[in-house]
Amino acid sequence: MRSRFDEQLMLLNKEMIEMGALCEEAIELVAKALETNNVEIYKKVRPISLEIDQKEKDIEARCMKLLLQQQPVAKDLRQISAALKMITDMERIGDQAEDIAEIIGYLNGENRNNSVPVQEMAKATIKMVTESIDAYVNKDVALAEAILKEDDIIDEYFMESKRRLIKMVAENPENGEYALDLLMVAKYFERIGDHATNIAEWVIFSVTGVHEEA
Amino acid sequence: MNIISARNLALWYGDNKALKEVSISIPEKSITAFIGPSGCGKSTFLKTLNRMNDLVLSVRIEGTVEYAGKNIFDPSVDVNELRREVGMVFQKPNPFPMSIYDNIAYGPRTHGITNKARLDEIVEKSLRDAAIWEEVKDRLKKNALGLSGGQQQRLCIARALAVEPKVLLMDEPTSALDPISTSRIxxxxxxLKEKYTIVMVTHNMQQAVRISDYTAFFLLGELVEFGETEKLFSQPMDKRTEDYITGRFG
Known part of the structure; x- marks a missing residue:
């Protein structure tokens, strides 16, 4: 029964996975560009960010249509309303990857970025985003709860970045501008982690009906 | 405060057990919706609450229904008095083939009110409470069968209100009405729930979500789940409730 509705929910999941994959791609691109000092990366990340924006609009339209046509209740209502909230977080992730790409352009190809554990942060945030979408699709509360803990690791990386950058500026004040740019990069990664955490919280709500505050 | 409490209520139609030990307490001055698939016992249970099932020959009932602190099956209970306090509105509007005025005055007259001024007062108040006064005040002497379906249903509600009930039982009161009449009801x-307790059987789950405070889900004669409507429709406790309300039943 309701096989048509179930089909549409599957399509919604598929689009959520696609949007999540775009977010991962954007984060991966900026992580790689930081490693290779690719100042042109913005040109590649920008279109992905636009695609993410479009996906948000598409998924939003699909959810509104499902709400209107199917008048979902209980777990169906939670799944759709969670999707509506999650796409906002994913859209922000796309924007922040774009912001990082923009900053990479200012860094002028200087290779001093091992002062901040950006690669570790990028890896950890990609993992969180992938897992939060997996948890949503598979209704996996245990995985979602594990993600909430992973955010602490990213927060710790951010604190570590701050300490190293302060030291860098103290040793040579000329590094000031560079250090601030890099601090922004670290901060954006930290924010991406927060958005992935939000997604995981909505997964938990979608399955259990209880919204956890981390 | 609960106004009606059923305890282990079981009902048989001949050999067929239609209600299986139903226990429920209905809070007063609220709307309680009964939902469930056809044949689940919700209408049977509703009719039990003012002993309408007494009229069915093969019915056997066990358990109790307490209303106003008394078991309604107790021999000392006056069934007419019970039905005055626990009124009923049916699926299809069923006005008597008489004037609008006489439809409303019928109940009070059978309960011994003959004073014209008093009857006028009851008729106006009942029609006002049922939100139909403005539409019929100039044609009270006209036959009630000339009203539209939605008006007839509100007239029937006014007729039920005329004997000053405490509880109104409604058996799918809008299933025969168009969307505009439905939203008026x-x-x-x-x-009405400010003054009365309403218990309503509905096949329209969105209606239950929209207007009821509490919802009871019946299945195969069993009360599966009962609770606050918002809770039941967002986080049902029982898998069977979830399957039914999300349309994945059977």
Whole structure:
């Protein structure tokens, strides 16, 4: 029964996975560009960010249509309303990857970025985003709860970045501008982690009906 | 405060057990919706609450229904008095083939009110409470069968209100009505719950979500789940409730 509705929910999941994959791609691109000092990366990340924006609009339209046509209740209502909230977080992730790409352009190809554990942060945030979408699709509360803990690791990386950058500026004040740019990069990664955490919280709500505050 | 409490209520139609030990307490001055698939016992249970099932020959009932602190099956209970306090509105509007005025005055007259001024007062108040006064005040002497379906249903609600009940039982009161009449009845029900307790059987789950405070889900004669409507429709406790309300039943 309701096989048509179930089909549409599957399509919604598929689009959520696609949007999540775009977010991962954007984060991966900026992580790689930081490693290779690719100042042109913005040109590649920008279109992905636009695609993410479009996906948000598409998924939003699909959810509104499902709400209107199917008048979902209980777990169906939670799944759709969670999707509506999650796409906002994913859209922000796309924007922040774009912001990082923009900053990479200012860094002028200087290779001093091992002062901040950006690669570790990028890896950890990609993992969180992938897992939060997996948890949503598979209704996996245990995985979602594990993600909430992973955010602490990213927060710790951010604190570590701050300490190293302060030291860098103290040793040579000329590094000031560079250090601030890099601090922004670290901060954006930290924010991406927060958005992935939000997604995981909505997964938990979608399955259990209880919204956890981390 | 609960106004009606059923305890282990079981009902048989001949050999067929239609209600299986139903226990429920219905809070007063609220709207309680009974939902469930056809044949689940919700209408049977509703009719039990003012002993309408007494009229069915093969019915056997066990358990109790307490109303106003008394078991309604107790021999000392006056069934007419019970039905005055626990009124009923049916699926299809069923006005008597007489004037609008006489439809409303019928109940009070059978309960011994003959004073013209008093009857006028009751008729106006009942029609006002049922949100139909403005539409019929100039044609009270006209035959009630000339009203539209939605008006007839509100007239029937006014007729039920005329004997000053405490509880109104409604058996799918809007299933024969168009969307506009339906929303008028729904709004009316929400107004009426300030003074009365409403128990409503509905096949329209969105209606239950829209207007009821509490929802009871029946399945195969069993009360599966009962609770606050918002909770039941967002986080049902029982898998069977979830399957039914999300349309994945059977």
């Amino acid at each position: 729904e709004e009316l029900a929400e107004e």
